[in-house]
Amino acid sequence: MYLTTSPIDLAALLREVRASDGALCLFVGVVRNENAGRRTLAIEYEAYGAMAESEMARIADGLSRDFPAVRVRIIHRTGRLEVGEASVAIAAVSPHRADAFAACRAAIDRIKTTVPIWKKEFHPDGTSDWVDPTEGRRS
């Protein structure tokens, strides 16, 4: 399972990957307090759940082909998150740091491209809108 509606437990994630191999690279995406100059109070993440799970499994498979020495664990949260909360966490474990960094970077880049997850930003003035990264504006 890659999706969760509960707060991401980083300590549990680190225990799960048990980094005795040499290098552990951890990426955590957190809800930012602004976007394109507008303040954000919270973000609601919505997923096409079954497809998001299978796309993240596909990404994990691709990473194990591209970085055979690396083990990767990905978890993405959905639902309403406040500023500063973790929306996604990726742990990449490898004998050497170069592969761990590269796999972690590749994982988040691929997640942002193919996984059907959307986010709605809530602003202090009571408005909200869906983020559209492809046009640098909101749809």
Added chain:
Amino acid sequence: MRVKVLYFASFRDAAGRDEEVRDLPEGSDVAALWRELAAEVPLFARLPRPAPAAVNREHSPATTVLQPGDEVAFLPPVAGG
């Protein structure tokens, strides 16, 4: 034939529904379904090209021919991470 259509995020807001079953002529492809929906949903009609589609939870080109019982979703620009 009947297919299930799912709507997410901004597309759900625009369509005013999160899922429906639609009856399509046999042999319809994803593009044909998009044209039907664009005739009903103004936001879809305004898009310069059909939105990316998933058929049975797999990214699929607009030329994909649909089968009875397929689950089709048109995907707004994804914004995970």
